[in-house]
Amino acid sequence: MQPDPTTSEVPHVVVGGGVVGAATAYTLTARGERVLLVEQHGRGHHEGSSHGATRIFRQGYADPEYVDLTTRALALWDALEARSGTTLLDRTGAVDHGRPEVVDAIAAALASAGIPHESLTTDEAAARWPGIAFEGRVLTHATAGRIRSADAIEVFLTLAERTGLAELRFDTRVTAIEDHGDDVTVSLGDGTSVRTPSLVAAVGSWAPTLVGALLAARGARLPAVRVTQEQPAHFPSHLPDTAWPSFVHWADGDDVYGLLTPGEGVKVGFHGTGPVVDPDARDHRPVAAEVERLQAYVARWVPGVDASRPSLISCLYDTTPDEDFVIDRRGPLTVATGFSGHGFKFAPLLGELVADLATGGEPHPRFAL
Missing domain, CATH: 3.30.9.10 (D-Amino Acid Oxidase, subunit A, domain 2)
Structure with a gap:
């Protein structure tokens, strides 16, 4: 049987070009991994949760675990600014x-x-x-202030592209996902399909409809998003x-x-x-x-x-009901959702956490399914 010429293979497919998907693509390529990122809307679109010029960065949480995560994120924002030569965080205080x-x-x-x-x-x-x-x-x-959010997404995407390891496809919708056990085939609206052992669904509000059934078939359920x-x-x-x-x-x-x-x-x-x-x-x-x-x-x-x-x-x-994030993996599928209106400040850290899972690491216990 001849292989389907419209189906390609890639180590990682990241679905979602908002800040979490962009940060994940950046982190994976920085680690030498090849990535296809697909986004159903245009680059920098206004249909989801990531658009706009600014977001708050603050360390003011009552939960010590989240305070610790903000400290880790802050160090990664500093590193991202240094690598890109771009100011991304204005420390106005909070x-x-x-x-x-x-x-x-x-x-x-x-x-x-x-x-x-x-x-x-x-x-x-x-x-x-x-x-x-x-x-x-x-x-x-x-230590708090405002993130230049639109600039941050563009920095993540641009740095990923510059590695030569990322292909970015915008205005490209996922039409189907077929689970084969160890890998999946992702069908796309442009008539092509991709087979991959690592599918990252960094799709925020679209997670329940895109991968809810796939997770359920593997014995896991998303919380009520x-x-x-x-x-x-x-x-x-x-x-x-x-x-x-x-x-x-x-x-x-x-x-x-x-x-x-x-x-x-x-x-x-x-x-x-x-x-x-x-x-x-x-x-x-x-x-x-x-x-x-x-x-x-x-x-x-x-x-x-x-x-x-x-x-x-x-x-x-x-x-999510408790406003905790959901970042976990089942088989070839890694899901990232439930950022509950406070996720952007953690973006470079979220990219690290999702990339860890996509390359075989363990989930952060707080965010596991």
Whole structure:
């Protein structure tokens, strides 16, 4: 029987060109592995969770394990900047305020990890950052800031390409996956197929539909990944860029995050409150009542911006019940999903964790299925 000329073989197929897929392709090629990356949308697309110019980097977790992961990620961000010659992390500092039990727990975790931080009164914080109104406890740490997220994805992809070991195919959808036991055949929308012993599904919100059944057939189940359409917004600021740290308000209602996106305004959003959607059938249209609620919040708590002029954003969250990530392998399939609105800051570390699995390593116990 003659081999199918439309089927090729490659050591690793990475599905997903967002930040986790891009970081994984970068890490694998840096280790000398050959990779095909396929992405159903265009390069730098706006259909998933990774798009936009900025994301928060912060070490302010109440969970010591996540604090440790931020320290590991920070070292990898520094290494990536050095290798690429590109600034990717602007250390503006971060401020947490609100519910005392949460802020105090964050302070304790930072102290345990030896990360310098400072507690302030609300008056001291308002004098330092007049664009924000504060309540409850206030905590700041200087190692935090904002990631130049669009630039980061492009750096991961470009460095992978430069090795000569990566082929990147955009606007190429996976139409089927056939499990052979030790390897899989991945059928693509361009009419070709690829056989591989290592398929990485770094597809975020698309994981349940793309690989849920394949995992179930191997005796593993994804947690209930809740896919929502979130709608933060940029608001114009009348303060200088240097006036803005990244910030999280641990409010009595929904938690809120914010940071400056230079040239676009201050991005403010509720954490994980959007409607459940099908990632292939979302309309990107804002929920009017939620826009009004966000504007009311901003008018009260972010006096350094014009709350009446939001520039709305639409993005996806793929959230697990405990907001822990899912990074694990079954047979030839490695899955990465459930980043729950807080994964981007860990991107170079996530690339390492996923690449470890794809090359035969063990999963991080916290993120195993």
